[in-house]
Every structure is written in structure tokens, then in C-alpha cells.
Amino acid sequence: MNIESDFKPRGVNVSREESRFLKEKGLKWCPRCRTAKDLSIFVRKGAKRVMDYCGECRDTETILKAVFRTEKFKASVKLRLKLQGLSGFKPSGNRISIYEASILAELGCKWCPYCFKAVRFEQFRALKSERFSICKKCNPIRDAAYKAINNGKITKYNQSEERRASVKAYKNDPKNRVKRNLLKRNAYRTNPLIKFRLRLSEATRRLCNNKAGKDTLNIMGVNSVEHFISLMSVKTDNPNWFRDGYHLDHIWQFNWFSEFLLKNVENDHNLSLALPVIHGHKNLRPLSSTENCQRPKNDFLPLNLDDLPLYEPYLNSDIKQKIHCYFKSLSERPRSKNSK
Ligand SMILES: [Zn+2]
Ligand SMILES: [Zn+2]
Numbered sequence: 001m002n003i004e005s006d007f008k009p010r011g012v013n014v015s016r017e018e019s020r021f022l023k024e025k026g027l028k029w030c031p032r033c034r035t036a037k038d039l040s041i042f043v044r045k046g047a048k049r050v051m052d053y054c055g056e057c058r059d060t061e062t063i064l065k066a067v068f069r070t071e072k073f074k075a076s077v078k079l080r081l082k083l084q085g086l087s088g089f090k091p092s093g094n095r096i097s098i099y100e101a102s103i104l105a106e107l108g109c110k111w112c113p114y115c116f117k118a119v120r121f122e123q124f125r126a127l128k129s130e131r132f133s134i135c136k137k138c139n140p141i142r143d144a145a146y147k148a149i150n151n152g153k154i155t156k157y158n159q160s161e162e163r164r165a166s167v168k169a170y171k172n173d174p175k176n177r178v179k180r181n182l183l184k185r186n187a188y189r190t191n192p193l194i195k196f197r198l199r200l201s202e203a204t205r206r207l208c209n210n211k212a213g214k215d216t217l218n219i220m221g222v223n224s225v226e227h228f229i230s231l232m233s234v235k236t237d238n239p240n241w242f243r244d245g246y247h248l249d250h251i252w253q254f255n256w257f258s259e260f261l262l263k264n265v266e267n268d269h270n271l272s273l274a275l276p277v278i279h280g281h282k283n284l285r286p287l288s289s290t291e292n293c294q295r296p297k298n299d300f301l302p303l304n305l306d307d308l309p310l311y312e313p314y315l316n317s318d319i320k321q322k323i324h325c326y327f328k329s330l331s332e333r334p335r336s337k338n339s340k
Contacts, residue, residue: 114138249287
């Protein structure tokens with residue numbers, strides 16, 4: 001008879017005699033799984049003490065306890081949710097725990113550690129699985145706060161060779177180019193301002209390639225490419241601007257007219273009046289790409305007071321006010337000098 005597998009006590013539990021008999025064979029009875037097992041299984045690692053139950057039974061007990069604890073915790077989270085509501089919910093610790101996150105996920109929400117609120121999944125840019133990402137509303141706030149502290153560092157990094165090389169590599173990656181084109185096409189369909197902008201720059205390109213139709217020539221107010229180039233050449237110091245790939249900058253900036261353009265997307269009559277003003281040769285000048293990209297949003301320096309009546313009817317209201325203030329301050333400056 002194989003004692004280890006076949007041993008059964010006579011009573012409900014092993015008697016003192018039976019236990020002594022097992023011990024002589026190097027075995028011990030486990031009252032939980034009700035089998036006789038090798039004595040060594042009863043010795044806990046670290047503590048050199050013979051335990052009452054076998055190792056396997058002790059392991060299952062620990063797992064059961066842990067399960068019980070998490071179930072208890074989950075129940076407490078659900079209770080808190082019920083009492084505080086989703087809007088008042090706070091995690092029990094400093095951070096959201098896995099269990100709390102899983103319960104919020106069942107409700108279609110995720111914890112934003114920045115605004116300290118449960119926020120719906122749609123309000124996150126990152127994947128649902130990223131536990132500590134912050135919501136779309138908080139993202140710009142955090143970025144601005146970071147920038148305020150580390151601004152110098154960021155510009156230094158952006159101008160470094162390393163950063164430029166990585167940007168270039170990203171731009172040239174065909175995968176990203178496909179993505180970019182898709183975004184562009186989507187923006188063209190959904191954002192009327194971007195549509196206007198792309199169509200106008202397309203008009204310029206057609207003109208410069210000598211493929212301009214009557215409409216393009218009308219909008220830009222010129223007779224031919226040669227006419228256009230001669231008009232532009234007066235406004236720059238670089239005689240080779242065309243060959244050097246200069247940008248064509250809107251002196252009265254395109255964005256200043258956004259309100260009018262958005263309001264009149266469907267109004268062909270109003271557009272036929274405004275577009276020749278906004279995109280006419282008078283409002284264009286050649287500018288090197290760096291100069292053009294560095295031009296501030298509200299840069300009024302190149303503006304001419306005499307042009308104001310021409311552009312004023314199409315300007316956004318806030319810009320109109322700022323430009324009036326700008327010209328007013330210009331006219332006051334020399335007078336204050338004279339009075340001194
Ligand atoms: Zn056991
Ligand atoms: Zn947030």
C-alpha cells in the first residue's frame with residue numbers, strides 16, 4: 001500500500017497515534033485537503049516551522065484572501081460612486097488604482113489626474129489603456145504651464161541640429177506624408193477658411209506657372225505673370241526673389257478677414273468683392289520663408305493708413321479696433337515729441 005496516497009484516518013481527524021506513525025514515514029496529514037503529504041511541504045520558507053496545512057492549501061488560501069480583499073475594495077468603490085456621484089468621485093489614494101480605473105471604464109469614463117475628475121473617454125486623446133494620461137481640456141493648460149517654466153530650454157532644443165534632423169526625417173517619412181495629406185483633405189472639406197486659403201494659394205501657383213485663367217487674373221488684379229512679377233519685384237530688395245522661392249505674404253493678413261469669409265461662404269457676390277481685396281496684388285508682397293514664418297500674428301508695421309478704407313469693411317471686429325488704436329498711437333507720437 002502506498003501510504004502517501006492511500007492513507008485514511010480511522011476517525012474524522014488523525015489520532016495522535018496515526019500522526020506519530022505518519023511522522024515516522026516522513027509524512028504529515030493535511031486536514032484541509034485531507035491527504036498525507038511529505039513533511040517538507042508543510043515547512044514554510046524562511047520560517048523553519050512546521051505549519052498546520054500543506055503548502056498548496058496555504059497558497060490557495062492567500063489567493064482567496066486577496067480575491068476577497070479586491071472584491072471588498074471594488075464594492076467600496078461602487079458604494080462611493082453611488083454616494084458621491086461620478087462628478088464628485090475621488091480615488092482613495094493619490095493616484096487612481098487599477099480597480100477604480102476598471103470600474104470607471106465600465107461607465108465609459110477615465111480618470112484625469114490633472115483636473116482630478118472622471119472624464120468621458122471621448123475627451124482623451126490617448127488610448128483608453130493609458131492610465132495616467134490627461135484629458136484634452138487639461139493638455140493645453142499643462143503645456144502652457146510647462147512652457148512658462150522651460151521656455152528657454154524649448155527654443156534651444158527646437159533650434160538644435162538634432163531636433164531639426166528628427167523633424168526632417170518625420171516629414172520625409174512616406175507614412176507620415178500619407179497621413180498629412182489625409183488631414184489636409186479632411187480640413188479642406190470641413191474648414192471653409194482652410195479651403196479659401198488653399199484655393200487662393202492654388203491661384204497664385206497657377207499664375208506663377210503661367211496657367212492662370214480669367215478668374216485668377218481678376219482676383220489678383222493683374223494682366224499676366226510678367227505684370228505680376230514686375231509689380232512684386234518693386235516690393236522686395238532681392239531681385240532674385242522669384243527664383244529663390246520667396247513666399248507671397250498677405251500684408252493685411254489673411255486671418256484678419258476670417259469672420260467675413262466664414263459669414264459669406266455661400267455669398268458669391270460678397271466674395272467677388274472681398275477676394276480681389278484680400279488676395280489682390282496690392283495686398284501681396286514677396287517675403288523669404290523665414291521672415292514670413294516669423295511674422296507675428298498682429299503685425300501692423302507694414303500697413304499703410306491710406307489703405308484702411310479699402311480693407312476695413314472685411315476686417316474682423318477685434319482686429320479693426322486694434323488697427324485703429326495702432327494708427328492713432330502713430331499719429332499721436334510725433335505731436336507729443338513736438339510739445340516737449
Ligand atoms: Zn493541504
Ligand atoms: Zn482634465
